[in-house]
Structures are given as C-alpha cells and as structure tokens.
Amino acid sequence: MTRGTRIDGIAAGRLEAEQYTQNFGDLYTPLDRHEAQVASDRCYFCYDAPCVTACPTTIDIPLFIRQIATDTPEAAAKTIFNQNILGGMCARVCPTEQLCEEACVREAAEGKPVQIGLLQRYATDTLMGRDTHPFTRAATTGKTVAVVGAGPAGLSAAHRLAMHGHDVTLYDARPKPGGLNEYGIAAYKTPEDFAQAEVDWLMKIGGITFKHDQKLGAEIALDSLADQHDAVFLAIGLSGVNALGAQGDTLENVTDAVRFIDALRQSDKSAVPVGRNVVVIGGGMTAVDAAVQSRLLGAENVSMVYRRDQSRMSASTKEQDHAAHEGVRLIFNAQPVAVHGSGAAQQVEFEYTVDGPGGLTGTGETFQLPADQVLVAIGQTLGAVSVDLDGRKIAVTGAGRTSRDGVWAGGDCAAGGDDLTVTAVAEGRDAAEDIHAYLSA
Amino acid sequence: MADLSINFAGIKSPNPFWLASAPPTDKEYNVRRAFEAGWGGVVWKTLGLDPSVVNVNGPRYGAIYGADRRLLGLNNIELITDRPLETNLQEIKSVKRDYPDRAVVVSLMVPCEEWAWKQILPLVEETGADGVELNFGCPHGMSERGMGAAVGQVPEYIEMVTRWVKQNTRMPCIVKLTPNITDVRLPAEAAHRGGADAVSLINTINSITSVNLDLFAPEPTIDGKGAHGGYCGPAVKPIALNMVAEIGRNPETANLPISGIGGITTWRDAAEFIALGAGSVQVCTAAMTYGFKIVDEMISGLSQWMDEKGHESIDAITGRAIPNCSDWKHLNLNYVAKAKIDQDLCISCGRCFAACEDTSHQAISMSEDRTFEVIDEECVACNLCVNVCPIEDCITMEEMAAGTTDPRTGKVVEEEFADWTTHPNNPAAVAAE
Numbered sequence: 114m115t116r117g118t119r120i121d122g123i124a125a126g127r128l129e130a131e132q133y134t135q136n137f138g139d140l141y142t143p144l145d146r147h148e149a150q151v152a153s154d155r156c157y158f159c160y161d162a163p164c165v166t167a168c169p170t171t172i173d174i175p176l177f178i179r180q181i182a183t184d185t186p187e188a189a190a191k192t193i194f195n196q197n198i199l200g201g202m203c204a205r206v207c208p209t210e211q212l213c214e215e216a217c218v219r220e221a222a223e224g225k226p227v228q229i230g231l232l233q234r235y236a237t238d239t240l241m242g243r244d245t246h247p248f249t250r251a252a253t254t255g256k257t258v259a260v261v262g263a264g265p266a267g268l269s270a271a272h273r274l275a276m277h278g279h280d281v282t283l284y285d286a287r288p289k290p291g292g293l294n295e296y297g298i299a300a301y302k303t304p305e306d307f308a309q310a311e312v313d314w315l316m317k318i319g320g321i322t323f324k325h326d327q328k329l330g331a332e333i334a335l336d337s338l339a340d341q342h343d344a345v346f347l348a349i350g351l352s353g354v355n356a357l358g359a360q361g362d363t364l365e366n367v368t369d370a371v372r373f374i375d376a377l378r379q380s381d382k383s384a385v386p387v388g389r390n391v392v393v394i395g396g397g398m399t400a401v402d403a404a405v406q407s408r409l410l411g412a413e414n415v416s417m418v419y420r421r422d423q424s425r426m427s428a429s430t431k432e433q434d435h436a437a438h439e440g441v442r443l444i445f446n447a448q449p450v451a452v453h454g455s456g457a458a459q460q461v462e463f464e465y466t467v468d469g470p471g472g473l474t475g476t477g478e479t480f481q482l483p484a485d486q487v488l489v490a491i492g493q494t495l496g497a498v499s500v501d502l503d504g505r506k507i508a509v510t511g512a513g514r515t516s517r518d519g520v521w522a523g524g525d526c527a528a529g530g531d532d533l534t535v536t537a538v539a540e541g542r543d544a545a546e547d548i549h550a551y552l553s554a
Numbered sequence: 555m556a557d558l559s560i561n562f563a564g565i566k567s568p569n570p571f572w573l574a575s576a577p578p579t580d581k582e583y584n585v586r587r588a589f590e591a592g593w594g595g596v597v598w599k600t601l602g603l604d605p606s607v608v609n610v611n612g613p614r615y616g617a618i619y620g621a622d623r624r625l626l627g628l629n630n631i632e633l634i635t636d637r638p639l640e641t642n643l644q645e646i647k648s649v650k651r652d653y654p655d656r657a658v659v660v661s662l663m664v665p666c667e668e669w670a671w672k673q674i675l676p677l678v679e680e681t682g683a684d685g686v687e688l689n690f691g692c693p694h695g696m697s698e699r700g701m702g703a704a705v706g707q708v709p710e711y712i713e714m715v716t717r718w719v720k721q722n723t724r725m726p727c728i729v730k731l732t733p734n735i736t737d738v739r740l741p742a743e744a745a746h747r748g749g750a751d752a753v754s755l756i757n758t759i760n761s762i763t764s765v766n767l768d769l770f771a772p773e774p775t776i777d778g779k780g781a782h783g784g785y786c787g788p789a790v791k792p793i794a795l796n797m798v799a800e801i802g803r804n805p806e807t808a809n810l811p812i813s814g815i816g817g818i819t820t821w822r823d824a825a826e827f828i829a830l831g832a833g834s835v836q837v838c839t840a841a842m843t844y845g846f847k848i849v850d851e852m853i854s855g856l857s858q859w860m861d862e863k864g865h866e867s868i869d870a871i872t873g874r875a876i877p878n879c880s881d882w883k884h885l886n887l888n889y890v891a892k893a894k895i896d897q898d899l900c901i902s903c904g905r906c907f908a909a910c911e912d913t914s915h916q917a918i919s920m921s922e923d924r925t926f927e928v929i930d931e932e933c934v935a936c937n938l939c940v941n942v943c944p945i946e947d948c949i950t951m952e953e954m955a956a957g958t959t960d961p962r963t964g965k966v967v968e969e970e971f972a973d974w975t976t977h978p979n980n981p982a983a984v985a986a987e
Contacts, residue, residue: 154621157944160904163924218901222945 118389118413122457122485123366125386127411133382136409140301140435141205141231149235152228153182159218164229167216169530170197170539174213178232190240191247193233198272198542199265201241201311202294203535204234206302208398210431212535241310246317251278253320256552259284259342261329264292265534266524267348268315269541270548274346275320277549282342283321286328292350293525294534296375299402300382301409335499339519344548347500347507347515347522348541351493351532357394361452362489370395370403370490377406385410388486392461393417393441394449395490396426401433403488404441415441416482418461420448421468450479458487495526503528513544521548556860557867558853560594562834563751563811564726565684567657569594570868571824571852574815574836575661575687575730578846580635582645586652591846592853595657597728597754597836600634600689601642603664603674607633607696613774616763618789625843627789629763631774631781633695634663639677647681657834658682659728663689663701666711668718675723685726688719688750690741691757693734693784703757706732709744716748728813731755731797733790738797739804746807753801754813754836756794758784787839791817795830802831802876819848821855828868829875883974890960890967891935891951893917893928899948900926906939906949914938931961 117127128136144152156178164174172193180189193200209215209230217226240247256279260271263285271281289295294308316323327333329349338345354369356362370393377385387410393403396419404417417436419426423445426433437443447463454460461484464475494505501508501516506528513521523540530536558569572595573579573588580599588596609632618627635642650658660683664670678686689696690706697704705711712729719727729745731738733756742753760782764773772780794816801807814832818824819840827835840848865871895906895918902924910918917932918939928939940949954960956969974980 151622157903157905159902160908161920161924162904163902218903221901 118411121389123386123388126383127387128383130383132411137300137304137382139304140299143238144228144231144235146235149181149186149232150184152232153178155219156182156227157218163216163218164213164227167212168196169212169533169536170200170203170542172196172200172233174229177236178227178229181232181236186236186239187243187247189232189236193237194240194247196542197535197538198269198315199294199311199534199538200233201237201314202265202303202308203538204230204237205307206294206298207535208429208431208533211429241314244314246314248272248276248318250276250319253280254278254552256280256343257282257341258548258552259338259345260348261333261338261345262286262292262348262350262524262526263290263312263323264348264350264524264537265294266350266527266537266541266544267292267346268312269538270346270348270521270523270545271321271541272315272318273542273545274548275318277545279320279343279549279552281321283323284327284329284333284338285323285325286331286349286352288325290323290325292348296378297371297399298378298534299374299406300378301406302402330497335517335520339517343519343552345520346513346541346544346548347498347520347526348524348537349496349498350525352496353494354489355492355494357449357452357487357489357491359449359451361454361458364452364454364487365457366485367452367458367487367489370399370488371493373403373488374399374406377410382410387412388484389413390483391415391486391488392482392484393488393490394461395419395492396421396428397490397492398428398432399493400488400490401428401436401441403490405436405439407486407488408439408441412486414483416444417441418444418447418449418463418482420446420466420473422446425468447480448473448475452484452487453481458484460484461487493525498526512547513540514547519551556857556865558594558857558860560834560868562657562813563685563728565595565657565659565834566655567594567834568655569849569853570828570832570834570856571849572596572657572659572813572834572836573841574838575599575689576838576842577632578838578841581637581642582649585645585649585658588841588846589649589653589656592849593656593846595659595684595834597659597661597687598642598646598683600661600663600692601639601674601678602634602662602701603670604639606636606638609633609636610776612776616773616783618763618787625787625839627761627763627785627787628839628842629761629774629783629785630758631694631783634661634689634692639674643677643681646678646683650682650684657684659685659687661687661689661730663692663696666700666705666715671715671718672722675719675725679723679725683725685728685751686719686723687728687730687754688715689730689757690715691730691732691755693732693758693760694782703732703734706730706741706757707735709740712741712744713748716745716750720749726751728752728754730757730815732757733793733797734760738800739807742801742804742807742810746810750810752811752813752833753807754815755801756790756797756816758786759790759793761785786817787843788817788819788823791823795826798827798832799830799876799879802873803879819843821852821859824852825856825859825871826875828872830879831873831876833868833872885973886971887974887977888968888970888972890954892930892933892954893935893937893939893949894952895926895928895939895949896947897925899945901945901948902926903944905942905944909938909942933962 177189177192214226220226291308391407391412450462460481507522513523521544524537575597579596616629692702696702729750762772814827815836
C-alpha cells in the first residue's frame, strides 16, 4: 500500500509506475506449449460434445483441442476462426465458466473442467503470432455492404462478407475500431493493445474499408446508407446509459461506469483520476470491471452495490470472486436513495431491499457509504434508429433481418441473445451469411 | 504379514522383485544403490568376452507416450555391457560379498561355441554369484553377430548351449527367451530339454517406435539412420503375460520355473505375472522411468494384497490363474451378460455411444438430454463401452441369471455349460455326454 491510496478526494497517480504495469498486465497467464499439451490431454473428445452446444458460436471444441494435443495449434486455430473470427478476444473475455467450461463433462466428473478458454487462447495466439491471415477472399462480387459499428458483431460480419467477395464499408462512431473490445472491457483482459492488433489481423482478409467518427444519425444516416449499398448491417451496440434517477445524481463525480472504463482504456493508467472511496452501483460485468479497475488504480475503498440478491447478479461467480479477491466489497440487496454532497459527491445513501414475489421493495432501513466517486453501471440503452423495435432493442427475425428490407442487425443492439462478445460474433457471422445468400440470389 | 521371500530355482531372495539385466544393473554403483533401495535381486547386465562391445554415441532409446507424457513403451538399441569383463567380475564379487541375502544372477552372452562358455562360466562362478541367465533374447546388434535373439530363435541352439552351460557349471541356469518368434513354447521346451533350471521372459520386441518426419528416418536416429530396437515397458505387458501363461499351461514345461518380465510397473503387474506362473519377476523400464524407489510400492502393495486375501507366500499364489487360462473353444457360450450404465456415475461424455453406434452393435441410446442407456435387445456384451468409458465402474457387465430370457436372442439363459465343441454350428461338434 502506498501513501497515494490515502489521499482524499479524486486523484490520479496514486500508485508507483511499476504497480500500474503489474496491475494492468495479463489477468491470466497464457499456457505455454507444455501446459497446453497437458491441458489438452484432459479432453475426452465427447460425442456431440456439450461444450460445443454451450458455445454461442458453436466452435468444434473437441476437435480443436485434439489438434492442440497433436501439436498442430495452427489447425486448431483455423477450427476456431472458422466459427468465430474473434476467437482470440473471446478466449480472453468469454465467461467460459458459464458457457463451454460449465458444460464440460469433467466439470461434472471432478469439478475441474478442461481449460477450454486458455487452450483457445493458446491456439489463436499461436496462429495470430504467425502474422499471416488464414482465410482468403473470394473473387469480388461487385456488391457493397455497409456495416455500421466496428464492435464484435460488426467486425465478425464484415470479415465474413469480405471473405465472400463483397466490398464492405465499416463505419464506427469512434476514432478506433473494436467497439467494446477497445472501449468497454477491463484493460487487464486485453493488455498490450490486443483489441487493435486483432482488428489489424482481421482486416488482412481485404475488402474492408474502415471509416471512423461516423455516427449513425449524425455523420451518416440509414436511408442514405441503404441507397448507397446493396445491404446494411447494424451493429451499433447500446450507446446510451441508464440514469441513476436518485436524488443528487447530477453531483460532480457521479459518472457512468462505461465512460470511466472508456477513458481508462484510452489513457495512461497513472493519469486516470480515481477516488479514495469509490462506490459502484450495479451487478453486471461493467460494474465488476469498473470496481476492480478502481482498486487497481489505487482506490482505498471500493464497494459494489447491487439492488437484488447475489443469485440475480449477471456477473458470473468467477467475476464476483475476482472482484472480492481484488478487495472490492460486494454489497447485495441495497438500492441507492440519494447521493449526498455539496457540489461533489461525498456519500451515497442506500436502502436495504427485499426481492419478493411482488418485486423489489425497500425495507426502510438505510445506510451510507463514503464516496468521492460514484460509478453507475445499471444498464445501457439503444440510440435512435429508424427500424422497428422489440422492447428496447431492434426487432429481428431469422438471422438478424430487421423490419426494413435490406437491413440486418446483430450484437447488443438487436433483440434476443445474451449481451456477450461471443453472442455478438455469432450474430454478425450469421447475418453475414444471410446477407450473402440474399445478395447471391 | 505375508512372506515375500522366494527360492527361485535354488536362488534365494528376500522378495520376488529383481532388476532385469539392463543398464540399471551395469555396475556396482547402481546395484549397491538398488539393494539399499530394497530390491530382492538383480540380473547383472550381460557379460561377454573381451574385447568389450562398443555402443553408439547417439541416442539409444525411443519412447511411446500416453497422456501427459506418461512413458508407455521404451525401445533401445543398447548392446551388452561395454565394460571390460574383469571390471564387471570384480564388482559382482564385491557386491555379492556385501549382500549375501540378495540374489545376484549374471547374464551371459558369448559366441555359440562351447569353448567360449567353458571360458566364461568358471570366472562367473568364482564371483560367488547365485546363478546365470543366458541372454538368448537381445533382438538388435548382438543378433547380427549370431548371438542373442539369433540363438533364441532356433530351439536346437538353445538346447545345445543350455546343455553346455549345465555341463560346465554348478550354478542354476536361467534361459532368457525372445518374444520374436511364432510360438514361445518351442524355445521353452528346448531350454527344458537342455537342462535349464528356469526360463525368463520376455526379452524385448523388435520395434521402431516412431519415424522422424523431417528426416524420414526411424527414431532414435543416428546421423540420419535408424535401426530397429527392442521394445519394452507397460505397452508390452499383455504380450508378456500371454507368453508366460503359454509356458505355464504347456504340460511339457508346466513345472519349469519362470521369471516374469515385461512392463512390470506396479505390485499389481507383478502379482499378475506370479498368478500366471512366475516365481520371480524382473523390472527394468519402470526403474528407468521412476528410479529404484518404486520397489517400495511393489513390496507394500503385494504385501497388503496378500495379507488381505490370506495368501501366505509367493509359492501359494504362483500359477494360481493357470487353471483358468483356457482356449476360446472352451468358453461357456451359455454365459450371457449385458452392459449396464450407472446413471449416477455417468458424466454424459457419450463415448460409449460413439463407440457402440459407430463401431459396434448400436446397442446404446442417447436422449435429448444426453442420457445414455443400453438397449438390451441389441447388446452382445462386447465390453467396448466399458473399455472406452472414462469413469471407472460407471459401465459394468451384468450376468443374466439362468432362466431369464435374453431379449436379443429371445432364448432362455441356460444353466448348463455349453461351449463351441458341442455347438450345432460347429461342423466338428461332438455330442455332449
């Protein structure tokens, strides 16, 4: 513990330089060849394997693990990339403990699944380290597709469409491609600028033109995109955030966690200001990423407060354990009542809750947490878009077809599916195949 | 406490675990350490006449691995001892003097001429060694010079040399057999006729462990070339067990003591060789893989099992499985079993299903929720599902009681024994008495 952690208020540079390097390095040590051989030996090569069923992109996991076991990790990577071109990022950020590894029969047998995520990373890192691209583009079709949003869904669709020979223009509202991979997830999950390296590698397929700082509804419009291209794929994610809606939520240093992570990802970590006492409100992955990174920046006390009970949290047990391990205090069944302070936040007042059959109700009992900084992570919302919605997201049928002919949507902006990187990749891929069939008809 | 001591063909040893003639027994330093570790005996690495042989100066071993690089099979192209005869003899004498209770057997390989045996046997006898083992088994190198397996593959030579040895020494004589033959009973019979006090088997099996795909050359590769070697280790155990049993079952050699060799790694392996007629066992690859300390587990495991089962001595268990080693034609065709899957133990990997569906009798069903069940109407009890299941005892073979109906054949399971010799489909069937 350095003295910097005890400076009151919000401050940057609480830690020594080497502590930042250590804190924001790789969360999980990659497997070396020997470790990968040992880990791959544990796969039973199940029939109709449950891990494949559990994977949103349906990667043939037993096959790629067998390819690692026979010392052909490049072939293993090809098996992965065939289904999931962002297999490198997914190996880092997938909640495998809720997907493939939860379904692994060795989880049932011994409570220790095959290390599918780490093996996938071993294979994909090996091939990507070759600095060659494993796919070749088909002869150009002369068709053009606009892909709006260069996050996981958009990148996945763009690659697949380009591979089929279509010319893709990839638009993004931000300066850099990558979407949440670049701006939205914890730095320690994708160190050494992996998100950009992956995009560069993906772009080697050819036929994709990236246009940055092009926001739908501002610099570009759906009508004109639809006029200029043979098809449009919307992968615009959720650009808005839910407001706290509690008294005092406009006080200084009450910010949304998405913006906090965004700034952190794009900055030298020692330049990122963080409170001595940080309160994160929410129970999802974004809340965990914000809370943990606050601790890693040198916040002395970080609490993550979720209004329902622990079993309802969308952050996985592994994520919760990680947060607890990093010294984040997890508080359940408490909802924010007000943020107190004069000018800037000083305390957050919470009321305990009971989650009953009639919904969530307050018990009347309250408590206060000191807070120099309040990070709100209670969900994100879709920006304005001129297609039919299903609830708060874009309505889709089949492989991402929207209400408008020639316009598809996928990823977090589209209804259905979990808001996961891997789900977005699957939806982008499937929409691309559907667009390809549509354009080939 | 069970008595593990043995008297094998007149050679006494505090336990049946001997180190086989091989690199672990090539010199005094190793053998003393082996005895300190608890080994009951050694067969000293094969002596020959001077000038001593030379070994290659590149790799001598190749390996086959199981999961996690567990060594399953080892291949070698090493020859007999490459040290001067006199050095070995002095060391043998020194060790035997200090370990009078341990078995020290000396392996020998000299040309197929009587003068050579007459020359070396008195020298060995003078060391105080307990016996000799004739190396008629080495399949590489020495066999190119008319020794080792080149002798072991010709029963007449075995008989001749064994007779010379028995005529020229008072020491017990063990004849070590090569498995690189078609019927191991013939060389064993030849050894018996020649007066051998015992046989030991198996020596290593001709093998190429792998091919270097960059060099297109067999491994281990010496300057771009490879030669076949001798294969040993856990992978050869089933072959060795069968050969030991063949000799034990053969009336001609039924009472010939056998020293069992071939992939013995644990007490259980040793007990299996003993059950098939071995009066002592010899170990090499396991020691070369894990070191001398493994004998602790062999001794404790064998003792525990013997105590639990009430077996008082090695003699009491030697050959106990021989009466149950039968021929296929005498197996009971009225014994009917069905596979049974314990759903509580099943982890739903589906390997039984893949194996049965793709390669056997389509006798396992798979439901939407991955419940795997045996279809008794199709199950022939082949045991493949048991063998491929990763969970011990999850799938078992359950015998059908006499009087019940086998849903596959529609026939009532009969209590009476009936084998192929009396089966109506057998053109050579004889009517049951």
